[in-house]
Amino acid sequence: MTEKTGTFVVTHAEDESVVLRDVDSAQVHTLAANDGLETHDVLEATIAPEPPLEVSWTLIDVEDRRRVELVDSDLEPTTHSKELVADADVGDLHQHERAGTGEIHVFRVPAAQVEEAARDVLQDEETIARAARLEAVRVEVRRAVDDEDGVLSVRYLPD
Secondary structure (H helix, E strand, O other), rough: OEEEEEEEEEEOOOOOOOOEOOOOOOOOOEEEEOOOOOEEEEEEEEEEEEOOOOOOOEEEEEEEEOOOOEEEEEOOOHHHHHHHHHOOOOOOOOEEEEEOOEEEEEEEEEHHHHHHHHHHHHHHHHHHHHHHHHHEEEEEEEEOOOEEEEEEEEEOOOO
């Protein structure tokens, strides 16, 4: 095997090892050592397999390291976000660019499942991977409930 350069999310960190997930391929790599990495760190890095078995990897170079903050906001989705899904079916996802940079994902969920849906988004490993791909450092989950359905807004925010 050869070196691999890409964007990785730390999905698990212990004193002596780290599990990285490549955000593009979803491949998982275990580092044989932990040099101060923590869960939810995002690395633009190069890794290489350790000989002779090549089952664990070594961190060769880190071009950039950032942390993704997950925020369970008490704010409601913006009026614009609510309007985007006003006529949408439950579960339909609408994505739109944020003013400036970043992205917002909005979808309708049954009113009784709004809290559970927000929790799921905040605990989902893919939320961090998506933030890494979008170069976001903050993910903010907002929610609102109207007469029948709820609206969930996931905001991927840059620096």
